[in-house]
Amino acid sequence: MIQLKSREDAVWLGSRSLCGIIGFTGNGDALGIVLRGLKRLEYRGYDSAGVALLAGERIWVAKRAGSVDELIRTVGELNAPRTGVGIGHTRWATHGGVSDRNAHPHLSCHGEVAVVHNGIIENYEALRSELESRGHTFTSDTDTEVIAHLLEEELSKHGSDPKEALTRVVTTLKGSFAFIAIGSALGSRILAARHGPPLVVGYRRDACIPSSDVLSFLELTDDAIFLENESCVVIGPGNVEAWLVSGERLELKPVKVAIEVADIEKRGYVHHTLKEIHDQRATLLRSLTAELGPIDEIAKAIRSAKKVFLVAAGTSYHACLIAKYVFAEIAGIDTTPVLASEYSLHSRWVDNSSVVLAVSQSGETADVLDAVRDAKSRGASIIGIVNMPGSSLERFSDLHLNVSAGPEIGVAATKSFTSQVATLLRVALRLSGSPIPFDPQRVAEAVEEVLELEQSIAEIARELRDFKDLYVIGRGIHYPLALEGALKVKELAYVHAEGLAAGELKHGTLALIEKGTPVVVLNPHDETYHDTLSNCMEVKARGARVIGISDEHHRSYDYFIRLPRMGSKYATVLLEALPLQLLAYYLALERGAEIDRPKNLAKSVTVK
Numbered sequence: 001m002i003q004l005k006s007r008e009d010a011v012w013l014g015s016r017s018l019c020g021i022i023g024f025t026g027n028g029d030a031l032g033i034v035l036r037g038l039k040r041l042e043y044r045g046y047d048s049a050g051v052a053l054l055a056g057e058r059i060w061v062a063k064r065a066g067s068v069d070e071l072i073r074t075v076g077e078l079n080a081p082r083t084g085v086g087i088g089h090t091r092w093a094t095h096g097g098v099s100d101r102n103a104h105p106h107l108s109c110h111g112e113v114a115v116v117h118n119g120i121i122e123n124y125e126a127l128r129s130e131l132e133s134r135g136h137t138f139t140s141d142t143d144t145e146v147i148a149h150l151l152e153e154e155l156s157k158h159g160s161d162p163k164e165a166l167t168r169v170v171t172t173l174k175g176s177f178a179f180i181a182i183g184s185a186l187g188s189r190i191l192a193a194r195h196g197p198p199l200v201v202g203y204r205r206d207a208c209i210p211s212s213d214v215l216s217f218l219e220l221t222d223d224a225i226f227l228e229n230e231s232c233v234v235i236g237p238g239n240v241e242a243w244l245v246s247g248e249r250l251e252l253k254p255v256k257v258a259i260e261v262a263d264i265e266k267r268g269y270v271h272h273t274l275k276e277i278h279d280q281r282a283t284l285l286r287s288l289t290a291e292l293g294p295i296d297e298i299a300k301a302i303r304s305a306k307k308v309f310l311v312a313a314g315t316s317y318h319a320c321l322i323a324k325y326v327f328a329e330i331a332g333i334d335t336t337p338v339l340a341s342e343y344s345l346h347s348r349w350v351d352n353s354s355v356v357l358a359v360s361q362s363g364e365t366a367d368v369l370d371a372v373r374d375a376k377s378r379g380a381s382i383i384g385i386v387n388m389p390g391s392s393l394e395r396f397s398d399l400h401l402n403v404s405a406g407p408e409i410g411v412a413a414t415k416s417f418t419s420q421v422a423t424l425l426r427v428a429l430r431l432s433g434s435p436i437p438f439d440p441q442r443v444a445e446a447v448e449e450v451l452e453l454e455q456s457i458a459e460i461a462r463e464l465r466d467f468k469d470l471y472v473i474g475r476g477i478h479y480p481l482a483l484e485g486a487l488k489v490k491e492l493a494y495v496h497a498e499g500l501a502a503g504e505l506k507h508g509t510l511a512l513i514e515k516g517t518p519v520v521v522l523n524p525h526d527e528t529y530h531d532t533l534s535n536c537m538e539v540k541a542r543g544a545r546v547i548g549i550s551d552e553h554h555r556s557y558d559y560f561i562r563l564p565r566m567g568s569k570y571a572t573v574l575l576e577a578l579p580l581q582l583l584a585y586y587l588a589l590e591r592g593a594e595i596d597r598p599k600n601l602a603k604s605v606t607v608k
């Protein structure tokens, strides 16, 4: 733990970060509000945390490696000042070790400015050399630290005009950043800037809370000002002024955030992840029935496009892979799923006759945003399929749909995945002009039936807890679900897992199957059933321990997780992820893994 009262004490190593940032200025206890906000932001990064408070002429800082809870415990033992101005940070390191010294906030030479930052300052080495040649002393290798020094320098020149100082600093920086700063000469004014990563201001008449995310201030206000990219901002208690570096003043309008505080609580569950798996009773029904905004315009754009790309990362990409089957089978439309991080290969085919459907729970994934920016510059129409209202992707898209899963706090995507699949299914159905081929209410009941299997799935997990490798196989539309199931097992239980197209086993991976190897076979009774069963027999013949997930039992299964009979392949697909999520969750529980915040991961991946 480092508690800094002056800049001279500070020596820490460099880092670049994802992270959550928050500030508070106004009528209230800044420390308590910032710490509670950091708890809500912890899903964005959780390897270290820190706060800075304005105490009269001085800035008080406490920061440490570890969770926000550890920071809270440590701060409790200190004599923190009571003040209405503060900032805080929770970190996900990409460069540099996790240590007290790497934690934010970072201070300027004389401790007059404190900064929290999300993103990367690409030209920080050059800036640092220049600052050093002008006499600044650096005690860390962090890119963030240059912001503190630059602000201190500019504020000393333009102290009476912090807007000018901030504009000059932002013009100097290159890269992707959102930062929030307090200064001993700024009083209750907070400076902030957004150039890439998200920044939103919670608004009240007597206070403002700039933050990475609305979830951090919902308890205080549901009025939010989403800042445009490239905004510079001065924030005071109850007032926000924003402008571009060109000097153009930006119109700001608070909007109501339609998220209930109760939606972000665990509501009696041990983990957010488990609660969110259970939420699917309601979320799937909502995603299948909610008003879908501009769905007709979206269908029209897709119909008239020459090429349709589905761009996403991680779990959202798996939803896109399912959508490829759904669009082809239901609407006769060919689509190209693209991993956002591999988009550059595909960009040459993107033009003004293309539609890019960008799918993202957070709407903040850097790879996705980079891809859509490029696609837009080539003239493509951008359709965002998002879960977080007000997200960067939503705001950047020409048209968007909300998948209506509600806030998802657990780092592992669960309910957002099934809601994405449901929403994409509805788009395909609208394209074909057909109604939903099953009763949404029946899906909600079936979710309940699958959740009733929770204890037997927990028992299977107990028996599998010591295995080092696990395979998940599926064919056709079940193949992306195999990928998704394996991803859940990896990130939640830290067990190596591989999702495979069932037919691919014999082309290599079968060599790894030996006596006792767990293989999950996704095999609902549809046109893929018999072929998948043959693949199941192949692994069985090599000694595999088979976990069958199907609506039909087979004697080759050592364990059987029964899916309800739905009479529609697409309804079954919506249910299929649930036993996989539960299996991964209980494996993680058995193995003592950190479930809501798996190690090394963050929910919103806002750097490349």
Ligand code: AGP
Residues within 6 Å of the ligand: 313, 314, 315, 316, 359, 360, 361, 362, 363, 364, 365, 368, 411, 412, 413, 414, 491, 602, 603, 604, 605
């Ligand atoms: C899923 O469990 C992951 N944690 C991750 O793969 C996630 O789906 C990916 O980072 C994409 O996030 P997004 O949907 O917010 O864009």
